[in-house]
Amino acid sequence: MSLPIKVKFQSLSAILILFLLSSICYVQLNAQPQITVNQASYLEALKNYNLGNTALAEKQFREITLRDPSNDAAHYYIAVIHLRRGEIGKAEEAMLKAIKRDPSNSWYKQQLASIYTHLGKISKAVTLYNELREEHPGQSELYDALIELYIDSKEYSKAKEVLEDIERSVGVNEGTGLTRYNLMIFDGKQDEAFTYLVDFDRDFGTPRTATIIGDNYAAMQNDSLAERYYTKALTLAPDYVPASFGLAEVNRVKGHFDLYFERMYPFLANIDIDPFMKISYMKQILTNTRFVQTFLPQIDTMMTNMYTAHPEDSSIAYTHALFLVQSDRSGEALEVLLENLTRYPNSKEAHRQYLSLIYYLGMWEPMERKSEEALKVFRNDTDFMQFKGIAQLQLGRLDSSIATFKEILKYSKRDSTTTVNTLVTIGDINYRAGNKKEAYRYYRKTIKKEPRHLPALNNYAYFLGLDGKDLKKAYKMSKITIEEEPNNPTY
Numbered sequence: 278m279s280l281p282i283k284v285k286f287q288s289l290s291a292i293l294i295l296f297l298l299s300s301i302c303y304v305q306l307n308a309q310p311q312i313t314v315n316q317a318s319y320l321e322a323l324k325n326y327n328l329g330n331t332a333l334a335e336k337q338f339r340e341i342t343l344r345d346p347s348n349d350a351a352h353y354y355i356a357v358i359h360l361r362r363g364e365i366g367k368a369e370e371a372m373l374k375a376i377k378r379d380p381s382n383s384w385y386k387q388q389l390a391s392i393y394t395h396l397g398k399i400s401k402a403v404t405l406y407n408e409l410r411e412e413h414p415g416q417s418e419l420y421d422a423l424i425e426l427y428i429d430s431k432e433y434s435k436a437k438e439v440l441e442d443i444e445r446s447v448g449v450n451e452g453t454g455l456t457r458y459n460l461m462i463f464d465g466k467q468d469e470a471f472t473y474l475v476d477f478d479r480d481f482g483t484p485r486t487a488t489i490i491g492d493n494y495a496a497m498q499n500d501s502l503a504e505r506y507y508t509k510a511l512t513l514a515p516d517y518v519p520a521s522f523g524l525a526e527v528n529r530v531k532g533h534f535d536l537y538f539e540r541m542y543p544f545l546a547n548i549d550i551d552p553f554m555k556i557s558y559m560k561q562i563l564t565n566t567r568f569v570q571t572f573l574p575q576i577d578t579m580m581t582n583m584y585t586a587h588p589e590d591s592s593i594a595y596t597h598a599l600f601l602v603q604s605d606r607s608g609e610a611l612e613v614l615l616e617n618l619t620r621y622p623n624s625k626e627a628h629r630q631y632l633s634l635i636y637y638l639g640m641w642e643p644m645e646r647k648s649e650e651a652l653k654v655f656r657n658d659t660d661f662m663q664f665k666g667i668a669q670l671q672l673g674r675l676d677s678s679i680a681t682f683k684e685i686l687k688y689s690k691r692d693s694t695t696t697v698n699t700l701v702t703i704g705d706i707n708y709r710a711g712n713k714k715e716a717y718r719y720y721r722k723t724i725k726k727e728p729r730h731l732p733a734l735n736n737y738a739y740f741l742g743l744d745g746k747d748l749k750k751a752y753k754m755s756k757i758t759i760e761e762e763p764n765n766p767t768y
Contacts, residue, residue: 414442552586577600580600591624607634704717
């Protein structure tokens, strides 16, 4: 049963409307044949597939293939369901069955070629794409996929042949020009590629080609030529963001900071630009302490524009909050992180970032309360238990803090570092609480697990020295710490 591709991807509402219309026509005109059982079953299976009930849909599609062996679409959807589960081998099997029942369906073959690629059956994928290319010479996506396969296989000459076929079919354009440029880059012919692109841009220039040339000149530190090509790109398309960004960087390097900020403000405020790219860029800028100090108000505007453009992006919220802390505006940073935590209450990182800041600010009561809130979502999480235990310690609730750190031991058995650090912490808190015997017991436990754990050796030796007990033992432990870290004044 061959269905047009558009039918296969109709929304549920469209399918129901078609079903209702066909029913109305039958009742009113009595001229349309009644829908068959197999057709009704197919529509029901398709409905469940679109609703996300894939297990039920798969069962229904399989039942259809038994009742109606010629139904290619049922096999196709079974293949897609397997793909969703990552069952590539089973997807291949089902897609082959769909193609066997409808050999003329090019979409099925494209999907099978993609499956072959995932399975590493590159030669089969290449053969299939070549067959499709011969059958449908005007479909550019077939050429693109084939070129990508040849590039992955480092068969650049074959990729070039396919590219030349495209140029004969559709002519030379930006797409073919940049593909040829990239092919040369992949083939290690960087200088030849750049010369080609400059010549191409002279005759077929676009904002993208001019910007790439500008980027190349910027990398060569030839700011004048970089500026010329960025300006050319912006003349062709005044709102072309990559060129505007490139020109901003040229102005920064040249020290034309008014022009730099003039372009950077809208760049960071643009909601369509990848947030990750913005974060990476701003992190580089923030490492230049002198630049940040000199232009702090402008950097603040850049950070605010970035955060305002993507208020729901956690990574941007964390970067913005860190900048606010460094700018002595911890209160504003807390608001940013609390808003992010409120938006993502089930995010471990959102809790951790907020707790880290209130720990840095020494807000012990909120830290205990917020760590308990985090533990309601992430039960028995040792990181949040540590936040809680530290807060209790700082609040002078020593018994509660000891109990919390003992609780950590129950869930850190597979993490030796956490276990050892927790043991020594319990020893320290017990000594502070006046429980010397218990403190020494935990120091011994620590050293038994890690004989050269320097904080445990140092503290145990020091307290024994204060007590005037086991001084030879204390001397041996202290000697180890000095041998390991001779420049540590505490040891």
